Amino acid sequence: MAAHDLLAVVDSIYAAALAPERWQEALGDLSVALGALGTTMIPLGLDGPLRALASDTLAEANADYQREWWRHDKASRRVLERGLRPGIVGTDRVVMTEEEIARDPFYQEFLRRHGIRQTMAAIAPLGQGRLLSIGVQRSLKRDLLQDEDVAALARIAPHLGRAIAVTSALAEARQMAGDLAEAVERLAWGVVMLSASGEVRHVNPVAGALLGDGLQVIGRRIEAAARDDDARLQGAIAAALPGAMPAAKGVLVRRPSGKGWLYAEAVPIRPKRDPLDFITFGAGGALLLIRTLDAAPRRVAHHLQEMGLTPAEARLAEALGQGGALKEVAEANRISYETARTQLRSVFAKLGIRRQGELMAIVMRLASTIP
Known part of the structure:
Protein backbone atom coordinates (compact mmCIF):
# COMPACT_ATOMS: atom_id res chain seq x y z
CA MET A 1 0.00 0.00 0.00
CA ALA A 2 1.37 3.42 -0.98
CA ALA A 3 2.08 5.95 1.78
CA HIS A 4 -0.56 8.38 0.52
CA ASP A 5 -3.19 5.60 0.51
CA LEU A 6 -2.28 4.68 4.09
CA LEU A 7 -2.49 8.29 5.22
CA ALA A 8 -5.91 8.73 3.59
CA VAL A 9 -7.25 5.62 5.35
CA VAL A 10 -5.77 6.65 8.70
CA ASP A 11 -7.32 10.10 8.33
CA SER A 12 -10.71 8.51 7.66
CA ILE A 13 -10.38 6.18 10.66
CA TYR A 14 -9.54 8.95 13.11
CA ALA A 15 -12.35 11.12 11.74
CA ALA A 16 -14.70 8.25 12.59
CA ALA A 17 -13.22 7.99 16.08
CA LEU A 18 -14.69 11.39 16.94
CA ALA A 19 -17.79 11.09 14.74
CA PRO A 20 -19.09 7.49 14.95
CA GLU A 21 -21.59 8.07 12.15
CA ARG A 22 -18.58 8.12 9.81
CA TRP A 23 -17.42 4.58 10.60
CA GLN A 24 -19.31 3.13 7.65
CA GLU A 25 -17.50 5.56 5.35
CA ALA A 26 -14.16 4.73 6.98
CA LEU A 27 -14.73 1.01 6.44
CA GLY A 28 -15.43 1.73 2.79
CA ASP A 29 -12.18 3.69 2.45
CA LEU A 30 -10.29 0.80 4.05
CA SER A 31 -11.87 -1.64 1.59
CA VAL A 32 -10.85 0.44 -1.42
CA ALA A 33 -7.28 0.85 -0.18
CA LEU A 34 -6.90 -2.91 0.34
CA GLY A 35 -8.65 -3.90 -2.89
CA ALA A 36 -11.44 -5.63 -0.95
CA LEU A 37 -15.13 -6.16 -1.63
CA GLY A 38 -15.99 -4.59 1.72
CA THR A 39 -15.17 -4.44 5.44
CA THR A 40 -17.13 -5.39 8.56
CA MET A 41 -16.75 -4.74 12.29
CA ILE A 42 -18.14 -7.54 14.45
CA PRO A 43 -18.11 -7.51 18.28
CA LEU A 44 -17.15 -10.92 19.62
CA GLY A 45 -18.34 -12.75 22.68
CA LEU A 46 -21.86 -11.31 22.87
CA ASP A 47 -24.93 -13.45 23.51
CA GLY A 48 -27.55 -13.31 20.80
CA PRO A 49 -27.27 -11.69 17.37
CA LEU A 50 -23.97 -9.96 16.69
CA ARG A 51 -24.63 -6.33 15.81
CA ARG A 82 -8.46 -20.09 20.87
CA GLY A 83 -7.75 -17.04 22.98
CA LEU A 84 -6.61 -14.78 20.16
CA ARG A 85 -5.84 -11.33 21.53
CA PRO A 86 -5.81 -7.70 20.35
CA GLY A 87 -3.05 -7.00 17.87
CA ILE A 88 -3.46 -10.27 16.00
CA VAL A 89 -3.85 -9.85 12.23
CA GLY A 90 -4.39 -12.78 9.87
CA THR A 91 -6.70 -14.55 7.46
CA ASP A 92 -9.55 -16.86 8.37
CA ARG A 93 -7.21 -19.76 7.55
CA VAL A 94 -5.66 -19.19 10.99
CA VAL A 95 -8.78 -20.70 12.59
CA MET A 96 -10.31 -22.69 9.70
CA THR A 97 -8.73 -25.41 7.54
CA GLU A 98 -9.39 -25.67 3.80
CA GLU A 99 -11.18 -29.00 4.43
CA GLU A 100 -13.51 -27.37 6.95
CA ILE A 101 -14.18 -24.44 4.62
CA ALA A 102 -15.08 -26.81 1.76
CA ARG A 103 -18.00 -28.26 3.76
CA ASP A 104 -18.95 -25.31 5.96
CA PRO A 105 -22.38 -23.83 5.07
CA PHE A 106 -21.31 -20.34 6.21
CA TYR A 107 -18.62 -20.32 3.51
CA GLN A 108 -20.34 -22.35 0.82
CA GLU A 109 -23.79 -20.78 1.10
CA PHE A 110 -23.69 -17.42 2.85
CA LEU A 111 -20.32 -16.04 1.75
CA ARG A 112 -20.56 -17.35 -1.82
CA ARG A 113 -24.05 -15.92 -2.19
CA HIS A 114 -22.64 -12.48 -1.38
CA GLY A 115 -19.54 -12.84 -3.57
CA ILE A 116 -17.05 -13.26 -0.71
CA ARG A 117 -14.13 -15.65 -1.04
CA GLN A 118 -11.96 -15.03 1.99
CA THR A 119 -11.61 -12.83 5.06
CA MET A 120 -8.64 -11.32 6.82
CA ALA A 121 -9.17 -9.67 10.16
CA SER A 139 -14.13 -11.00 -3.57
CA LEU A 140 -14.73 -14.35 -5.30
CA LYS A 141 -13.26 -12.69 -8.39
CA ARG A 142 -9.86 -12.27 -6.69
CA ASP A 143 -7.13 -14.73 -5.73
CA LEU A 144 -6.60 -15.80 -2.12
CA LEU A 145 -5.05 -13.21 0.16
CA GLN A 146 -1.27 -13.08 0.25
CA ASP A 147 1.26 -12.15 2.96
CA GLU A 148 1.55 -8.61 1.57
CA ASP A 149 -2.21 -8.13 1.99
CA VAL A 150 -2.01 -9.17 5.64
CA ALA A 151 1.01 -6.90 6.11
CA ALA A 152 -0.96 -3.93 4.71
CA LEU A 153 -3.80 -4.50 7.20
CA ALA A 154 -1.24 -4.96 9.99
CA ARG A 155 0.10 -1.46 9.27
CA ILE A 156 -3.37 0.00 9.75
CA ALA A 157 -4.48 -2.23 12.65
CA PRO A 158 -2.88 -0.18 15.48
CA HIS A 159 -4.70 2.92 14.23
CA LEU A 160 -7.97 0.98 14.07
CA GLY A 161 -7.50 -0.21 17.66
CA ARG A 162 -6.78 3.27 18.91
CA ALA A 163 -9.66 4.89 17.03
CA ILE A 164 -12.12 2.24 18.24
CA ALA A 165 -10.96 2.78 21.82
CA VAL A 166 -11.64 6.50 21.47
CA THR A 167 -15.07 5.86 19.94
CA SER A 168 -15.98 3.43 22.76
CA ALA A 169 -14.85 5.78 25.51
CA LEU A 170 -16.65 8.74 23.99
CA ALA A 171 -19.80 6.67 23.50
CA GLU A 172 -19.89 5.91 27.22
CA ALA A 173 -19.27 9.55 28.09
CA ARG A 174 -21.90 10.73 25.62
CA GLN A 175 -24.52 8.71 27.47
CA MET A 176 -24.18 11.33 30.19
CA ALA A 177 -23.57 14.29 27.89
CA GLY A 178 -25.27 16.11 25.07
CA ASP A 179 -22.39 16.66 22.65
CA LEU A 180 -18.75 15.92 21.94
CA ALA A 181 -17.44 18.87 23.92
CA GLU A 182 -19.29 17.84 27.08
CA ALA A 183 -18.34 14.20 26.51
CA VAL A 184 -14.66 15.14 26.49
CA GLU A 185 -15.17 16.84 29.85
CA ARG A 186 -16.77 13.71 31.29
CA LEU A 187 -14.32 11.26 29.75
CA ALA A 188 -12.54 9.03 32.27
CA TRP A 189 -9.26 9.62 30.41
CA GLY A 190 -7.18 12.75 30.58
CA VAL A 191 -7.57 14.68 27.31
CA VAL A 192 -5.36 17.53 26.14
CA MET A 193 -6.49 19.19 22.89
CA LEU A 194 -3.61 20.43 20.75
CA SER A 195 -3.72 22.87 17.85
CA ALA A 196 -2.21 22.17 14.42
CA SER A 197 1.05 23.67 15.70
CA GLY A 198 1.02 21.53 18.86
CA GLU A 199 -0.08 24.24 21.29
CA VAL A 200 -2.39 23.31 24.17
CA ARG A 201 -5.92 24.57 23.49
CA HIS A 202 -7.91 22.74 26.15
CA VAL A 203 -7.33 20.42 29.12
CA ASN A 204 -10.19 18.34 30.50
CA PRO A 205 -10.56 17.92 34.30
CA VAL A 206 -8.94 14.47 34.43
CA ALA A 207 -5.85 15.67 32.57
CA GLY A 208 -5.75 18.82 34.70
CA ALA A 209 -5.55 16.69 37.84
CA LEU A 210 -2.58 14.76 36.40
CA ASP A 228 13.97 10.84 27.67
CA ASP A 229 10.22 10.63 28.24
CA ASP A 230 9.75 14.09 26.76
CA ALA A 231 11.69 13.19 23.62
CA ARG A 232 9.33 10.25 23.02
CA LEU A 233 6.28 12.36 23.89
CA GLN A 234 7.19 15.13 21.46
CA GLY A 235 7.84 12.54 18.75
CA ALA A 236 4.39 11.01 19.27
CA ILE A 237 2.73 14.44 19.19
CA ALA A 238 4.61 15.48 16.04
CA ALA A 239 3.53 12.27 14.29
CA ALA A 240 -0.14 13.02 15.06
CA LEU A 241 -0.21 16.64 13.84
CA PRO A 242 -1.41 17.56 10.32
CA GLY A 243 1.07 16.85 7.55
CA ALA A 244 2.75 13.94 9.32
CA MET A 245 2.43 10.20 8.78
CA PRO A 246 0.75 8.96 11.99
CA ALA A 247 2.65 6.42 14.06
CA ALA A 248 0.36 4.39 16.33
CA LYS A 249 2.38 4.02 19.50
CA GLY A 250 2.07 4.91 23.15
CA VAL A 251 4.49 6.72 25.43
CA LEU A 252 5.23 5.92 29.07
CA VAL A 253 5.83 8.93 31.34
CA ARG A 254 7.46 8.59 34.74
CA ARG A 255 6.10 10.61 37.66
CA PRO A 256 8.55 12.21 40.14
CA SER A 257 6.14 11.41 42.97
CA GLY A 258 6.78 7.71 42.43
CA LYS A 259 3.14 6.98 41.64
CA GLY A 260 2.20 4.65 38.78
CA TRP A 261 3.43 5.71 35.35
CA LEU A 262 1.29 7.68 32.93
CA TYR A 263 0.51 6.28 29.49
CA ALA A 264 -0.08 8.82 26.71
CA GLU A 265 -1.29 8.41 23.12
CA ALA A 266 -1.67 11.11 20.47
CA VAL A 267 -4.70 10.83 18.17
CA PRO A 268 -4.79 12.96 14.97
CA ILE A 269 -7.57 15.43 14.23
CA ARG A 270 -7.34 16.19 10.52
CA PRO A 271 -8.20 19.56 8.90
CA LYS A 272 -11.83 20.13 7.92
CA ARG A 273 -13.14 22.00 4.90
CA ASP A 274 -16.20 23.61 6.43
CA PRO A 275 -15.39 27.32 7.05
CA LEU A 276 -17.03 27.39 10.48
CA ASP A 277 -15.24 24.20 11.54
CA PHE A 278 -11.98 25.69 10.32
CA ILE A 279 -12.45 28.76 12.49
CA THR A 280 -12.99 26.54 15.54
CA PHE A 281 -10.95 23.35 15.28
CA GLY A 282 -11.05 22.80 11.53
CA ALA A 283 -7.34 23.48 11.01
CA GLY A 284 -6.69 20.10 12.63
CA GLY A 285 -4.50 19.16 15.53
CA ALA A 286 -4.38 16.24 17.94
CA LEU A 287 -5.86 14.82 21.11
CA LEU A 288 -3.36 13.66 23.71
CA LEU A 289 -5.05 10.88 25.70
CA ILE A 290 -3.56 10.20 29.14
CA ARG A 291 -4.21 7.27 31.46
CA THR A 292 -2.65 6.20 34.74
CA LEU A 293 -1.18 2.73 35.04
CA ASP A 294 -1.74 0.49 38.03
CA ALA A 295 1.08 0.41 40.57
CA ALA A 296 0.84 -3.39 40.38
CA PRO A 297 0.96 -4.19 36.64
CA ARG A 298 -1.38 -6.88 35.35
CA ARG A 299 0.38 -10.03 34.23
CA VAL A 300 0.26 -10.57 30.48
CA ALA A 301 3.08 -13.08 29.95
CA HIS A 302 0.63 -15.90 29.17
CA HIS A 303 -1.05 -13.75 26.51
CA PRO A 311 7.98 -18.51 28.30
CA ALA A 312 11.41 -16.85 28.72
CA GLU A 313 10.74 -14.39 25.91
CA ALA A 314 7.28 -13.61 27.32
CA ARG A 315 8.72 -12.83 30.78
CA LEU A 316 11.33 -10.55 29.22
CA ALA A 317 8.76 -8.82 26.97
CA GLU A 318 6.35 -8.29 29.87
CA ALA A 319 9.03 -6.66 32.03
CA ASN A 333 15.77 -13.00 35.33
CA ARG A 334 19.32 -14.22 36.12
CA GLU A 358 5.99 -0.52 20.34
CA LEU A 359 6.43 -3.41 22.79
CA MET A 360 5.18 -1.15 25.60
CA ALA A 361 2.10 -0.31 23.58
CA ILE A 362 1.36 -4.02 23.00
CA VAL A 363 1.80 -4.90 26.69
CA MET A 364 -0.37 -1.98 27.81
CA ARG A 365 -3.12 -2.93 25.33
CA LEU A 366 -3.03 -6.54 26.49
CA ALA A 367 -3.25 -5.42 30.12
CA SER A 368 -6.25 -3.21 29.28
CA THR A 369 -8.21 -6.26 28.07
CA ILE A 370 -7.90 -8.09 31.39
CA PRO A 371 -11.06 -7.68 33.51
Whole structure:
Protein backbone atom coordinates (compact mmCIF):
# COMPACT_ATOMS: atom_id res chain seq x y z
CA MET A 1 0.00 0.00 0.00
CA ALA A 2 1.37 3.42 -0.98
CA ALA A 3 2.08 5.95 1.78
CA HIS A 4 -0.56 8.38 0.52
CA ASP A 5 -3.19 5.60 0.51
CA LEU A 6 -2.28 4.68 4.09
CA LEU A 7 -2.49 8.29 5.22
CA ALA A 8 -5.91 8.73 3.59
CA VAL A 9 -7.25 5.62 5.35
CA VAL A 10 -5.77 6.65 8.70
CA ASP A 11 -7.32 10.10 8.33
CA SER A 12 -10.71 8.51 7.66
CA ILE A 13 -10.38 6.18 10.66
CA TYR A 14 -9.54 8.95 13.11
CA ALA A 15 -12.35 11.12 11.74
CA ALA A 16 -14.70 8.25 12.59
CA ALA A 17 -13.22 7.99 16.08
CA LEU A 18 -14.69 11.39 16.94
CA ALA A 19 -17.79 11.09 14.74
CA PRO A 20 -19.09 7.49 14.95
CA GLU A 21 -21.59 8.07 12.15
CA ARG A 22 -18.58 8.12 9.81
CA TRP A 23 -17.42 4.58 10.60
CA GLN A 24 -19.31 3.13 7.65
CA GLU A 25 -17.50 5.56 5.35
CA ALA A 26 -14.16 4.73 6.98
CA LEU A 27 -14.73 1.01 6.44
CA GLY A 28 -15.43 1.73 2.79
CA ASP A 29 -12.18 3.69 2.45
CA LEU A 30 -10.29 0.80 4.05
CA SER A 31 -11.87 -1.64 1.59
CA VAL A 32 -10.85 0.44 -1.42
CA ALA A 33 -7.28 0.85 -0.18
CA LEU A 34 -6.90 -2.91 0.34
CA GLY A 35 -8.65 -3.90 -2.89
CA ALA A 36 -11.44 -5.63 -0.95
CA LEU A 37 -15.13 -6.16 -1.63
CA GLY A 38 -15.99 -4.59 1.72
CA THR A 39 -15.17 -4.44 5.44
CA THR A 40 -17.13 -5.39 8.56
CA MET A 41 -16.75 -4.74 12.29
CA ILE A 42 -18.14 -7.54 14.45
CA PRO A 43 -18.11 -7.51 18.28
CA LEU A 44 -17.15 -10.92 19.62
CA GLY A 45 -18.34 -12.75 22.68
CA LEU A 46 -21.86 -11.31 22.87
CA ASP A 47 -24.93 -13.45 23.51
CA GLY A 48 -27.55 -13.31 20.80
CA PRO A 49 -27.27 -11.69 17.37
CA LEU A 50 -23.97 -9.96 16.69
CA ARG A 51 -24.63 -6.33 15.81
CA ALA A 52 -22.13 -5.86 13.01
CA LEU A 53 -21.29 -2.69 11.11
CA ALA A 54 -20.34 -2.90 7.43
CA SER A 55 -19.28 -0.73 4.52
CA ASP A 56 -22.02 0.16 2.02
CA THR A 57 -20.89 -2.57 -0.39
CA LEU A 58 -21.77 -5.23 2.20
CA ALA A 59 -25.07 -3.74 3.41
CA GLU A 60 -27.14 -6.64 2.08
CA ALA A 61 -24.70 -9.25 3.36
CA ASN A 62 -24.64 -7.57 6.78
CA ALA A 63 -28.45 -7.60 7.03
CA ASP A 64 -28.44 -11.28 6.07
CA TYR A 65 -25.69 -11.97 8.63
CA GLN A 66 -27.54 -10.28 11.48
CA ARG A 67 -30.83 -11.93 10.54
CA GLU A 68 -29.60 -15.51 10.89
CA TRP A 69 -26.11 -16.30 9.64
CA TRP A 70 -24.33 -15.00 12.74
CA ARG A 71 -25.31 -18.31 14.34
CA HIS A 72 -23.13 -20.20 11.85
CA ASP A 73 -20.04 -17.97 11.93
CA LYS A 74 -17.64 -20.61 13.22
CA ALA A 75 -14.50 -18.58 12.43
CA SER A 76 -15.55 -15.70 14.74
CA ARG A 77 -16.36 -18.11 17.57
CA ARG A 78 -12.97 -19.74 17.22
CA VAL A 79 -11.18 -16.42 17.70
CA LEU A 80 -12.51 -16.47 21.27
CA GLU A 81 -12.14 -20.21 21.80
CA ARG A 82 -8.46 -20.09 20.87
CA GLY A 83 -7.75 -17.04 22.98
CA LEU A 84 -6.61 -14.78 20.16
CA ARG A 85 -5.84 -11.33 21.53
CA PRO A 86 -5.81 -7.70 20.35
CA GLY A 87 -3.05 -7.00 17.87
CA ILE A 88 -3.46 -10.27 16.00
CA VAL A 89 -3.85 -9.85 12.23
CA GLY A 90 -4.39 -12.78 9.87
CA THR A 91 -6.70 -14.55 7.46
CA ASP A 92 -9.55 -16.86 8.37
CA ARG A 93 -7.21 -19.76 7.55
CA VAL A 94 -5.66 -19.19 10.99
CA VAL A 95 -8.78 -20.70 12.59
CA MET A 96 -10.31 -22.69 9.70
CA THR A 97 -8.73 -25.41 7.54
CA GLU A 98 -9.39 -25.67 3.80
CA GLU A 99 -11.18 -29.00 4.43
CA GLU A 100 -13.51 -27.37 6.95
CA ILE A 101 -14.18 -24.44 4.62
CA ALA A 102 -15.08 -26.81 1.76
CA ARG A 103 -18.00 -28.26 3.76
CA ASP A 104 -18.95 -25.31 5.96
CA PRO A 105 -22.38 -23.83 5.07
CA PHE A 106 -21.31 -20.34 6.21
CA TYR A 107 -18.62 -20.32 3.51
CA GLN A 108 -20.34 -22.35 0.82
CA GLU A 109 -23.79 -20.78 1.10
CA PHE A 110 -23.69 -17.42 2.85
CA LEU A 111 -20.32 -16.04 1.75
CA ARG A 112 -20.56 -17.35 -1.82
CA ARG A 113 -24.05 -15.92 -2.19
CA HIS A 114 -22.64 -12.48 -1.38
CA GLY A 115 -19.54 -12.84 -3.57
CA ILE A 116 -17.05 -13.26 -0.71
CA ARG A 117 -14.13 -15.65 -1.04
CA GLN A 118 -11.96 -15.03 1.99
CA THR A 119 -11.61 -12.83 5.06
CA MET A 120 -8.64 -11.32 6.82
CA ALA A 121 -9.17 -9.67 10.16
CA ALA A 122 -7.54 -7.52 12.79
CA ILE A 123 -8.53 -8.09 16.43
CA ALA A 124 -9.00 -4.94 18.54
CA PRO A 125 -10.07 -4.42 22.18
CA LEU A 126 -13.61 -3.18 22.70
CA GLY A 127 -13.40 -2.51 26.44
CA GLN A 128 -14.53 -4.56 29.45
CA GLY A 129 -12.58 -7.56 28.16
CA ARG A 130 -14.49 -7.73 24.87
CA LEU A 131 -13.00 -7.99 21.40
CA LEU A 132 -13.84 -6.57 18.00
CA SER A 133 -13.03 -8.23 14.69
CA ILE A 134 -12.42 -5.87 11.76
CA GLY A 135 -12.87 -8.18 8.78
CA VAL A 136 -11.75 -7.28 5.25
CA GLN A 137 -13.67 -9.37 2.72
CA ARG A 138 -11.97 -10.66 -0.44
CA SER A 139 -14.13 -11.00 -3.57
CA LEU A 140 -14.73 -14.35 -5.30
CA LYS A 141 -13.26 -12.69 -8.39
CA ARG A 142 -9.86 -12.27 -6.69
CA ASP A 143 -7.13 -14.73 -5.73
CA LEU A 144 -6.60 -15.80 -2.12
CA LEU A 145 -5.05 -13.21 0.16
CA GLN A 146 -1.27 -13.08 0.25
CA ASP A 147 1.26 -12.15 2.96
CA GLU A 148 1.55 -8.61 1.57
CA ASP A 149 -2.21 -8.13 1.99
CA VAL A 150 -2.01 -9.17 5.64
CA ALA A 151 1.01 -6.90 6.11
CA ALA A 152 -0.96 -3.93 4.71
CA LEU A 153 -3.80 -4.50 7.20
CA ALA A 154 -1.24 -4.96 9.99
CA ARG A 155 0.10 -1.46 9.27
CA ILE A 156 -3.37 0.00 9.75
CA ALA A 157 -4.48 -2.23 12.65
CA PRO A 158 -2.88 -0.18 15.48
CA HIS A 159 -4.70 2.92 14.23
CA LEU A 160 -7.97 0.98 14.07
CA GLY A 161 -7.50 -0.21 17.66
CA ARG A 162 -6.78 3.27 18.91
CA ALA A 163 -9.66 4.89 17.03
CA ILE A 164 -12.12 2.24 18.24
CA ALA A 165 -10.96 2.78 21.82
CA VAL A 166 -11.64 6.50 21.47
CA THR A 167 -15.07 5.86 19.94
CA SER A 168 -15.98 3.43 22.76
CA ALA A 169 -14.85 5.78 25.51
CA LEU A 170 -16.65 8.74 23.99
CA ALA A 171 -19.80 6.67 23.50
CA GLU A 172 -19.89 5.91 27.22
CA ALA A 173 -19.27 9.55 28.09
CA ARG A 174 -21.90 10.73 25.62
CA GLN A 175 -24.52 8.71 27.47
CA MET A 176 -24.18 11.33 30.19
CA ALA A 177 -23.57 14.29 27.89
CA GLY A 178 -25.27 16.11 25.07
CA ASP A 179 -22.39 16.66 22.65
CA LEU A 180 -18.75 15.92 21.94
CA ALA A 181 -17.44 18.87 23.92
CA GLU A 182 -19.29 17.84 27.08
CA ALA A 183 -18.34 14.20 26.51
CA VAL A 184 -14.66 15.14 26.49
CA GLU A 185 -15.17 16.84 29.85
CA ARG A 186 -16.77 13.71 31.29
CA LEU A 187 -14.32 11.26 29.75
CA ALA A 188 -12.54 9.03 32.27
CA TRP A 189 -9.26 9.62 30.41
CA GLY A 190 -7.18 12.75 30.58
CA VAL A 191 -7.57 14.68 27.31
CA VAL A 192 -5.36 17.53 26.14
CA MET A 193 -6.49 19.19 22.89
CA LEU A 194 -3.61 20.43 20.75
CA SER A 195 -3.72 22.87 17.85
CA ALA A 196 -2.21 22.17 14.42
CA SER A 197 1.05 23.67 15.70
CA GLY A 198 1.02 21.53 18.86
CA GLU A 199 -0.08 24.24 21.29
CA VAL A 200 -2.39 23.31 24.17
CA ARG A 201 -5.92 24.57 23.49
CA HIS A 202 -7.91 22.74 26.15
CA VAL A 203 -7.33 20.42 29.12
CA ASN A 204 -10.19 18.34 30.50
CA PRO A 205 -10.56 17.92 34.30
CA VAL A 206 -8.94 14.47 34.43
CA ALA A 207 -5.85 15.67 32.57
CA GLY A 208 -5.75 18.82 34.70
CA ALA A 209 -5.55 16.69 37.84
CA LEU A 210 -2.58 14.76 36.40
CA LEU A 211 -0.53 17.79 35.38
CA GLY A 212 2.32 18.72 37.67
CA ASP A 213 3.49 15.16 38.29
CA GLY A 214 5.31 13.88 35.22
CA LEU A 215 3.53 16.15 32.73
CA GLN A 216 3.35 19.95 32.68
CA VAL A 217 2.29 22.76 30.37
CA ILE A 218 5.06 25.29 29.71
CA GLY A 219 4.53 28.12 27.26
CA ARG A 220 1.42 26.46 25.79
CA ARG A 221 3.35 23.23 25.18
CA ILE A 222 2.85 20.01 27.10
CA GLU A 223 6.10 18.41 28.23
CA ALA A 224 7.24 15.40 30.24
CA ALA A 225 9.42 15.98 33.29
CA ALA A 226 12.06 13.39 32.34
CA ARG A 227 14.14 14.29 29.27
CA ASP A 228 13.97 10.84 27.67
CA ASP A 229 10.22 10.63 28.24
CA ASP A 230 9.75 14.09 26.76
CA ALA A 231 11.69 13.19 23.62
CA ARG A 232 9.33 10.25 23.02
CA LEU A 233 6.28 12.36 23.89
CA GLN A 234 7.19 15.13 21.46
CA GLY A 235 7.84 12.54 18.75
CA ALA A 236 4.39 11.01 19.27
CA ILE A 237 2.73 14.44 19.19
CA ALA A 238 4.61 15.48 16.04
CA ALA A 239 3.53 12.27 14.29
CA ALA A 240 -0.14 13.02 15.06
CA LEU A 241 -0.21 16.64 13.84
CA PRO A 242 -1.41 17.56 10.32
CA GLY A 243 1.07 16.85 7.55
CA ALA A 244 2.75 13.94 9.32
CA MET A 245 2.43 10.20 8.78
CA PRO A 246 0.75 8.96 11.99
CA ALA A 247 2.65 6.42 14.06
CA ALA A 248 0.36 4.39 16.33
CA LYS A 249 2.38 4.02 19.50
CA GLY A 250 2.07 4.91 23.15
CA VAL A 251 4.49 6.72 25.43
CA LEU A 252 5.23 5.92 29.07
CA VAL A 253 5.83 8.93 31.34
CA ARG A 254 7.46 8.59 34.74
CA ARG A 255 6.10 10.61 37.66
CA PRO A 256 8.55 12.21 40.14
CA SER A 257 6.14 11.41 42.97
CA GLY A 258 6.78 7.71 42.43
CA LYS A 259 3.14 6.98 41.64
CA GLY A 260 2.20 4.65 38.78
CA TRP A 261 3.43 5.71 35.35
CA LEU A 262 1.29 7.68 32.93
CA TYR A 263 0.51 6.28 29.49
CA ALA A 264 -0.08 8.82 26.71
CA GLU A 265 -1.29 8.41 23.12
CA ALA A 266 -1.67 11.11 20.47
CA VAL A 267 -4.70 10.83 18.17
CA PRO A 268 -4.79 12.96 14.97
CA ILE A 269 -7.57 15.43 14.23
CA ARG A 270 -7.34 16.19 10.52
CA PRO A 271 -8.20 19.56 8.90
CA LYS A 272 -11.83 20.13 7.92
CA ARG A 273 -13.14 22.00 4.90
CA ASP A 274 -16.20 23.61 6.43
CA PRO A 275 -15.39 27.32 7.05
CA LEU A 276 -17.03 27.39 10.48
CA ASP A 277 -15.24 24.20 11.54
CA PHE A 278 -11.98 25.69 10.32
CA ILE A 279 -12.45 28.76 12.49
CA THR A 280 -12.99 26.54 15.54
CA PHE A 281 -10.95 23.35 15.28
CA GLY A 282 -11.05 22.80 11.53
CA ALA A 283 -7.34 23.48 11.01
CA GLY A 284 -6.69 20.10 12.63
CA GLY A 285 -4.50 19.16 15.53
CA ALA A 286 -4.38 16.24 17.94
CA LEU A 287 -5.86 14.82 21.11
CA LEU A 288 -3.36 13.66 23.71
CA LEU A 289 -5.05 10.88 25.70
CA ILE A 290 -3.56 10.20 29.14
CA ARG A 291 -4.21 7.27 31.46
CA THR A 292 -2.65 6.20 34.74
CA LEU A 293 -1.18 2.73 35.04
CA ASP A 294 -1.74 0.49 38.03
CA ALA A 295 1.08 0.41 40.57
CA ALA A 296 0.84 -3.39 40.38
CA PRO A 297 0.96 -4.19 36.64
CA ARG A 298 -1.38 -6.88 35.35
CA ARG A 299 0.38 -10.03 34.23
CA VAL A 300 0.26 -10.57 30.48
CA ALA A 301 3.08 -13.08 29.95
CA HIS A 302 0.63 -15.90 29.17
CA HIS A 303 -1.05 -13.75 26.51
CA LEU A 304 2.35 -13.06 24.96
CA GLN A 305 3.02 -16.80 24.84
CA GLU A 306 -0.24 -17.19 22.91
CA MET A 307 1.23 -14.75 20.39
CA GLY A 308 4.13 -17.12 19.75
CA LEU A 309 6.72 -16.18 22.38
CA THR A 310 8.52 -18.74 24.50
CA PRO A 311 7.98 -18.51 28.30
CA ALA A 312 11.41 -16.85 28.72
CA GLU A 313 10.74 -14.39 25.91
CA ALA A 314 7.28 -13.61 27.32
CA ARG A 315 8.72 -12.83 30.78
CA LEU A 316 11.33 -10.55 29.22
CA ALA A 317 8.76 -8.82 26.97
CA GLU A 318 6.35 -8.29 29.87
CA ALA A 319 9.03 -6.66 32.03
CA LEU A 320 10.35 -4.46 29.22
CA GLY A 321 6.82 -3.56 28.17
CA GLN A 322 6.17 -2.29 31.69
CA GLY A 323 9.10 0.12 31.42
CA GLY A 324 12.02 -1.98 32.65
CA ALA A 325 15.56 -1.48 31.35
CA LEU A 326 17.11 -4.42 29.50
CA LYS A 327 20.12 -4.69 31.83
CA GLU A 328 17.94 -4.63 34.96
CA VAL A 329 15.49 -7.16 33.51
CA ALA A 330 18.36 -9.47 32.56
CA GLU A 331 19.70 -9.35 36.11
CA ALA A 332 16.23 -9.95 37.60
CA ASN A 333 15.77 -13.00 35.33
CA ARG A 334 19.32 -14.22 36.12
CA ILE A 335 20.45 -14.24 32.51
CA SER A 336 23.33 -12.47 30.81
CA TYR A 337 22.85 -9.17 29.06
CA GLU A 338 23.76 -10.77 25.71
CA THR A 339 21.18 -13.53 26.25
CA ALA A 340 18.57 -10.86 27.00
CA ARG A 341 19.50 -9.01 23.80
CA THR A 342 19.13 -12.20 21.80
CA GLN A 343 15.73 -12.89 23.34
CA LEU A 344 14.65 -9.31 22.64
CA ARG A 345 15.59 -9.61 18.97
CA SER A 346 13.49 -12.78 18.80
CA VAL A 347 10.55 -11.00 20.50
CA PHE A 348 10.72 -8.15 17.98
CA ALA A 349 10.84 -10.58 15.06
CA LYS A 350 7.89 -12.66 16.29
CA LEU A 351 5.72 -9.64 17.07
CA GLY A 352 6.72 -7.76 13.92
CA ILE A 353 7.98 -4.67 15.77
CA ARG A 354 11.27 -2.77 15.94
CA ARG A 355 11.25 -0.64 19.09
CA GLN A 356 10.68 -1.06 22.80
CA GLY A 357 8.06 1.71 22.61
CA GLU A 358 5.99 -0.52 20.34
CA LEU A 359 6.43 -3.41 22.79
CA MET A 360 5.18 -1.15 25.60
CA ALA A 361 2.10 -0.31 23.58
CA ILE A 362 1.36 -4.02 23.00
CA VAL A 363 1.80 -4.90 26.69
CA MET A 364 -0.37 -1.98 27.81
CA ARG A 365 -3.12 -2.93 25.33
CA LEU A 366 -3.03 -6.54 26.49
CA ALA A 367 -3.25 -5.42 30.12
CA SER A 368 -6.25 -3.21 29.28
CA THR A 369 -8.21 -6.26 28.07
CA ILE A 370 -7.90 -8.09 31.39
CA PRO A 371 -11.06 -7.68 33.51
